[in-house]
Amino acid sequence: MKKIFALLALAGVANLSVAAEVVGNAANARAKVEMCIGCHGIPGYKATFPEVYQVPKLGGQSAKYIESALKAYQKGERKHPTMQGIAASLTEQDIADVAAYYSQQK
Numbered sequence: 086m087k088k089i090f091a092l093l094a095l096a097g098v099a100n101l102s103v104a105a106e107v108v109g110n111a112a113n114a115r116a117k118v119e120m121c122i123g124c125h126g127i128p129g130y131k132a133t134f135p136e137v138y139q140v141p142k143l144g145g146q147s148a149k150y151i152e153s154a155l156k157a158y159q160k161g162e163r164k165h166p167t168m169q170g171i172a173a174s175l176t177e178q179d180i181a182d183v184a185a186y187y188s189q190q191k
């Protein structure tokens with residue numbers, strides 16, 4: 086099941102087909118995490134610019150934690166201007182995909 090889903094995702098058709106239920110798909114996240122990498126480092130790794138500020142490591146954190154953190158930035162419950170802006174640009178599906186992706190990193 087997972088394999089098929091990943092193949093569909095690679096073919097670019099899964100995006101529309103899962104509108105009913107938001108299920109995180111790590112394979113779908115690759116393009117989406119490109120904009121995270123500059124700050125959160127290589128996936129699964131740590132801060133790229135520690136001399137500017139400490140950026141939390143995302144790889145290996147639980148999907149639930151990443152999801153709730155991003156939603157908290159969206160709602161303004163967590164206050165960090167950059168992350169609020171970034172979270173605001175993500176859809177619920179994007180968040181689920183990104184959370185799945187990072188939770189599978191070691």
Ligand code: HEC
Nearest residue numbers: 117120121124139140141151154155164165167168171183
């Ligand atoms: C411009 C730099 C920058 C970019 C780009 C960026 N982040 Fe962040 N991110 C940060 C910083 C700095 C923090 C810590 C903010 C704080 O203290 O609340 C953070 C925090 C987070 C957290 C909370 C982590 C924790 O342990 O509490 C998550 C989740 C997160 N970012 C996800 C993402 C995702 C997903 C992307 C890409 C879609 C992304 N970030 C892009 C700088 C960035």
